[in-house]
Amino acid sequence: MHQYANLRAKLTVAACFFLGTFAVLEIVGRILLAPPPPNSFPGLSPNEIAHDELLWHHQPGFDDGGEDGPINNLGFRGPEISQTKSPGQFRILSLGESSSYGTGVGWQETYAYVLEKKINTQEHDVQVINAGVRAWSTLQSARFLELKIDELQPDLVLVYHEVNDFLPTSHRGINLHGSGMNDVEVMALYKSRRWFRWIIQNSRFVAGIRLIIARARASTIARITAEFRKQDVLSQPINTYFNIHRAQNNKKPWLSNPNPIVRLPTPLREKALQSLINTAQSRGVQIIFLHPSYRISRPHRCVMTRIARAQKIPLLEMDDVIYSHAARTGRHKAEYFIFGDKVHPNQLGHAVMGKGIADFLLKNNLIHPQPPTGTRGPAATTLPG
Numbered sequence: 001m002h003q004y005a006n007l008r009a010k011l012t013v014a015a016c017f018f019l020g021t022f023a024v025l026e027i028v029g030r031i032l033l034a035p036p037p038p039n040s041f042p043g044l045s046p047n048e049i050a051h052d053e054l055l056w057h058h059q060p061g062f063d064d065g066g067e068d069g070p071i072n073n074l075g076f077r078g079p080e081i082s083q084t085k086s087p088g089q090f091r092i093l094s095l096g097e098s099s100s101y102g103t104g105v106g107w108q109e110t111y112a113y114v115l116e117k118k119i120n121t122q123e124h125d126v127q128v129i130n131a132g133v134r135a136w137s138t139l140q141s142a143r144f145l146e147l148k149i150d151e152l153q154p155d156l157v158l159v160y161h162e163v164n165d166f167l168p169t170s171h172r173g174i175n176l177h178g179s180g181m182n183d184v185e186v187m188a189l190y191k192s193r194r195w196f197r198w199i200i201q202n203s204r205f206v207a208g209i210r211l212i213i214a215r216a217r218a219s220t221i222a223r224i225t226a227e228f229r230k231q232d233v234l235s236q237p238i239n240t241y242f243n244i245h246r247a248q249n250n251k252k253p254w255l256s257n258p259n260p261i262v263r264l265p266t267p268l269r270e271k272a273l274q275s276l277i278n279t280a281q282s283r284g285v286q287i288i289f290l291h292p293s294y295r296i297s298r299p300h301r302c303v304m305t306r307i308a309r310a311q312k313i314p315l316l317e318m319d320d321v322i323y324s325h326a327a328r329t330g331r332h333k334a335e336y337f338i339f340g341d342k343v344h345p346n347q348l349g350h351a352v353m354g355k356g357i358a359d360f361l362l363k364n365n366l367i368h369p370q371p372p373t374g375t376r377g378p379a380a381t382t383l384p385g
Contacts, residue, residue: 029205052191109350118358149280243256321353
């Protein structure tokens with residue numbers, strides 16, 4: 001008993017010493033260290049709420065029109081739908097970012113809505129669920145699919161993700177001082193005990209150490225560019241699309257992302273894409289990659305196109321869809337995107353993209369129901385950790 005009492009006393013002294021040392025370091029940190037760079041997306045959108053698994057997602061039942069809704073009771077943009085499919089119905093789950101969600105256009109103008117209407121005119125009973133969420137990365141959609149594939153029972157999954165993966169770590173739709181942490185690290189933080197999360201989020205000393213490490217890890221080109229522009233390397237948006245290099249004897253350049261302090265560095269992006277494939281295929285569900293088209297992008301190869309080719313995943317180049325329509329109508333690519341916006345398609349862009357996806361699915365005979373639920377295997381769980 002005496003030994004246990006001594007042990008408790010020693011542990012108490014050690015804990016007090018640790019807490020006292022941490023308190024001193026925190027005070028010194030608040031005096032000497034600058035605050036973390038502000039989040040470039042200063043918080044959640046009106047129709048979004050925080051989520052421990054997904055970081056943030058839509059607020060179910062957010063009854064507002066315009067750019068922020070409506071959000072139905074299942075958390076998707078658009079009218080109310082049943083979670084259970086109708087007999088003989090073919091359900092498409094459209095995963096993606098703000099371009100999929102439809103930033104800047106009404107819900108009836110999004111490519112998901114256009115796709116549903118175009119296919120249903122071809123004597124098909126098709127439902128398209130718009131599961132795009134503003135500022136989401138590939139990792140968030142991969143985790144969402146793991147959580148929801150059994151409930152939603154899609155027959156086909158569309159994946160539209162790229163630009164958010166390349167954004168600096170301060171570009172997220174939550175009010176979190178997450179600079180220097182990629183999306184995998186932030187997800188791990190959200191799964192931790194609340195007291196630990198509180199320390200990570202609020203400690204100036206811990207943030208200072210984390211940011212010093214992150215700045216040291218930044219790529220050379222990122223540091224040079226930030227120094228030239230007199231900006232913090234942690235918030236300097238290195239535009240990956242302007243750094244595409246054309247390899248010899250290749251028709252399309254290869255897009256590389258050498259900076260490790262972005263939301264999803266290339267190795268993590270590859271794992272998230274692989275997770276999407278594994279989860280869908282474990283359920284016997286078709287998956288199709290939509291290689292995004294942005295006003296600032298140009299046709300290229302990347303980890304998405306490589307995985308699609310290696311694993312025979314159907315891939316539709318959305319740049320090809322846009323450029324093909326532009327060539328037929330005498331338009332410029334910029335006319336398909338919101339004026340002054342580098343990323344988001346306008347009403348015309350969504351209309352052309354929706355029709356292009358519909359034509360692709362019909363031409364390749366990809367609209368056919370999957371076997372009943374009982375014949376599908378368990379969901380895969382291969383998210384990077």
